[in-house]
Amino acid sequence: MATKLSVSLLLIALTGCAPELVSRPNDAGPAVDQGDLQPDLGAPSDTAEAADRGASADAGAGPDVTPSVDAPVSADSPAGDDLGAPARDAGFEADAGQAPADTGPVGVDTAVEPSTPPLPATPGPHRVAVWTGAVSGSSGNARVFYPMGASGRDAFPLVVFAHGFQLGVNNYDGLLTHVASHGYVVASVDYPGSLLRVDHREVSTALRNVRRAFAMQSVPGFPALAQVDASRAAAMGHSLGGKGAVMAVLDDPTAFVAAVALDPVDDNPAPGGSVSETAPSVAPERMGALRTPLALFGSSQGRCTTLGTSCAPESSNYLRFAAAAPSMTPSALYPLLNFGHNDFVDSNCGFQCNLCARGAAPLDSRVAALRGLSVAFLQRFARGDLRYQPFIDGEGRAALVRANTLWNGVASALPACR
Secondary structure (H helix, E strand, C coil), X not given: CCCCCCHHHHHHHHHCCCCCCCCCCCXXXXXXXXXXXXXXXXXXXXXXXXXXXXXXXXXXXXXXXXXXXXXXXXXXXXXXXECCCCCCCCCCCCCXXXXXXXXXXXXXXXXXCCCCCCCCCCCCCCCEEEEEECCCCCCCCEEEEEXXXXXXXXXXXXXXXXXXXXXXXXXCHHHHHHHHHCCCEEEEXXXXXXXXXXXXXXXXXXXXXXXXXXXXXXXXXXXXXXXXXXXXXXXXXXXXXXXXXXXXXXXXXXXXXXXXXXXXXXXXXXXXXXXXXXXXXXXXXXXXXXXXXXXXXXXXXXXXXXXXXXXXXXXXXXXXXXXXXXXXXXXEEEEECCCCCCECCCCCCCHHHHHCCCCCCCCXXXXXXXXXXXXXXHHHHCCCCHHHCHHHHCHHHHHHHHCCCECCCCHHHCCCCC
């Protein structure tokens, strides 16, 4: 969470109150903010296949695997926690054990034409397990979501995810379980830092090194290593982690085939922080070199202040990244309307999430759009499925604008700050 010096953050530091970290995959995230201008990102174009040049990396200590209450794993089974059927929020239902139909966000008809699949906003066909263990590059244990029951012939693209400032690897289980249910291995990774200092360059380093570890098949104890396709890896993250995902594809354009940034913020979130060598500005300074397809999610309420501070100020929010992105690079802009900066996080992340302005409940349609558009973008650029192009720049996206799920770019249409 990108937030400036505030009374609340100092209280956290002084009282030792840590953010409540949640591991339940059913929770939907809170809302996000957005700016007043919608830049012209240009028409997407086909992306070149990324080369896999990972170097060898050592993995750390063995994994911490806890059997699931709902679906225990036997002592001699190599599988991790079974999260059971993928996460469901209010308004979504699917029969257990069956692949649910993708019907899109609540109240939105997303079957735009016969050749275009529905928005993948409901859980995918795969049951999902989670493994927690050491992965070289993650400063703490990584949390890896993966499809269960895969055969040796199955290969799932890798998604490496970085959390926001002062949040953790288990604060995004709902979203990451959803992505994994559609056939992806999703590694939620940690990076060094504290309330008072975090080196933004280390977020990029963590993402790239974890991808390299999977590419080199060097993740001891992970039960589905043979099913990971690190040559089709995507970098993903929220807030500071979103900025880190953009930095990762700029630092090594060959490492990832796509990037997904959830309300990225290009400032220094530490109390009293400012742009520096360890917290460099990316937009616009480095965006001209972007060659990797990029999805930018924003939040209409992130610009709003709580306790005198904005978690995603207009001077450094997702729109700055979008305005600086080169038109030749495939890009998608998804500003979620009436959504808050921490609505991307699982809903019960505690006091930490209340430090940012929130969107108006219920959030079901926007959370569904977040999940569905994340998968659609990955299907288009990690799997090369052209059928999902309408959700990048066509009728699929336009339908969500008409439904007031995505902001239309008109400043007067922004919800008032509360």
